[in-house]
Amino acid sequence: MAVDAAREEKALREVTNRLVEDYGEAHPAERVEAVVGAVRKRFEGHSVREFVPILVERIARRELDPTRSMNAATEVDLTKAAVGEEGSPDGHPSETTSVFAAVAGRFVPARLVENKRALGVVAAGVVVVLGFAVIMAVRQTDSPSGTTAAPALTTVHGVAGSEKSAFFDDPKVADALAKHGFKVEVEPAGSRQIATSVDLSKYDFAFPSSSAAAELVQRKSGVTGKYVPFSSPMVIATFKPIADLLTQAGIVQPGTTTTFDVEKYLSMAEKGVQWNQLEGNSTYSVSKNVLVSTTDPRTSNSAAMYLAVTAYVANDNTIVRGAKAEDFAVSRVSRLFTRQGFTESSSDGPFKDYLSNGMGTVPMAWIYEAQYVDAAVHNELKPDMVLTYPKPTVMSQHTVVPLDDKGDQIGKLLTTDPDLQRLAAEHGFRPTDVSLFTNTTAAHQLPVDVNLVNQVSPPDYDTLEHLLDGVAKSYN
Structure with a gap:
């Protein structure tokens, strides 16, 4: 038969x-x-x-x-x-x-x-x-006792920024890794949590969302190797009524891609302007401060990237260096965080609120571009949702720090395997071959800024730590 x-x-x-x-x-x-x-x-x-x-x-x-x-x-x-x-x-x-x-x-x-x-x-x-x-x-x-069953996969444990959860949960990603003999189990955590408080001895690799957090992991673990399989710029997700209000206020500028003027926004936020004080506001007339929702800078990399951008603008569009510049920048930007009230520990939280609760809860959310693109690819966006690019913005380098040989193999595969690179693009990340990303966004007619000329470099590791410490003290 x-x-x-x-x-x-x-x-x-x-x-x-x-x-x-x-x-x-x-x-x-x-x-x-x-x-x-x-x-x-x-x-x-x-x-x-x-x-x-x-x-x-x-x-x-x-x-x-x-x-x-x-x-x-x-x-x-x-x-x-x-x-x-x-x-x-x-x-x-x-x-x-x-x-x-x-x-x-x-x-x-x-x-x-x-x-x-x-x-x-x-x-x-x-x-x-x-x-x-x-x-x-x-x-x-077909039987567990079959002598010709495929060889068992090697299980690899990792801890990664929560914005990469959808990527690792994708069955296609699991299949691509299985072809190389690996089953990867990833626990989500805020990138700064990974770098500061997570017990890394339980994992084969750490996958924070920035080079700064990765550098701290390397210092703590005594390793020098790293891989950067993909990156993602920071963006602001909002809604058309909010974008229209901020266009009248001169902060948002529509175009082929919509931009968000950080300097004008910072000036408005310092004055404590509320939404119901904006001229001609009949769509979102609430007595709340005009603020971008972020994560907690004490635990999350995305908030640290927001701090890097706003501190740069607060420091007269100059990279912050030295104690005096650090103190001045913190004095101008700390209220951007402290006036928000409760903030999530990782980037997955505010973006889910943005998707499910609408502008009543989160009128503007500071997120990774990958989160927005991923949601668009998987038909999770609503018609009035708008993607804006801050001027300036910062590129977040998602960095694998291998903690042993198994972790090193995963870092190498994520960076070099064509299937995994293509799948990263399908989840909104910009892989080493950027054409994979542009093919994905073009297929879904997403207005993304591929070139991103107006980028800033985050401050060096020690300066960013001092800025974060300064903001943390402002909460007390």
Whole structure:
């Protein structure tokens, strides 16, 4: 009885996984998968399917490792007797014939090859035995006790910024990692929590959302290696009625991409202007301060990036350096945080509020561009939602810090594997090949600023820490 299509597919996937594992050092996974696919096509249209996975594996191994050899004479004689195949037009056995015979050779003593009459008698028996062996092998993969089950995946534990949760939860990402033999389990945390209070001894890698947080992880862990598989600029998500109000106030500027003037906003926020005080406001007339909602700067990287941008603007559009400049910047920007009231510890919280609760709760949210693009790709945005780019903004470098060899392999895969890079773009991140990101945004007609000319560099690690400490003291 022939195996069904589903079992054949499963057996071929396991063949591919074995070949990737066996030849990973000599050939990239894409090459192995291409060879398997090409070999498989040779069997399209054949009614007898029991032997296809075995044949595909044998032929693929020969193509991936040409040094493999067989007893060709034995293969030709045995196969002709067993399956009646005459070989290729030039008199030589076809590759399918040769490999089929090699498989049959596992079940028939070689000495029978010399006795052609005996071969005629046992030919049908060979086919039955082979078919039974293939069926049993496939069935065994359905059972936990099956001896031919795919090798167990290596589990790798990581801690990452919460904005990357959707990426790691994606089954396609899990499949891409599984092709390389890994199962990655990630716990979300605020990036500054990762750098300051998380017990890193439990993890194989840390994946904060900025180079500053990654530097602190490296210092604490005594490691020097790092990978930056993708990045994401900081943006402000808002709603059309809010954007229209701020356009009248001169803060928002519509265009091909909508921009947000941080300097004008800072000036308004310092005066304590409330929404109901804005001229012509009939859509959001509430007695709340005009403020961008952020996370808690004491725990979250996105808020630290907001501090980096606003401190730069507060310091006369100059990178903050030295104690005097730090104190001056903190005196101007700390109220941007303290007047918000309660703030979430990681970036996932305020963005979910933005998506679900509307402008009544979060009229403006400081987020990663990736969060907005990801929501758009997965049809989670409402028609009146608007993406604005701060002038200036800052690029957040999502950085993997490997804490052991397993973590190092994950960092390398995230940075170099084409499938993982493409999936990162589908989740809104800007991978090393930016065209993957632009293809995604173009397909969903998202007005993104690809070039982002007006960027600032965050202050050095120690300066940012001093600024964060200053803001933290303002809460008391």
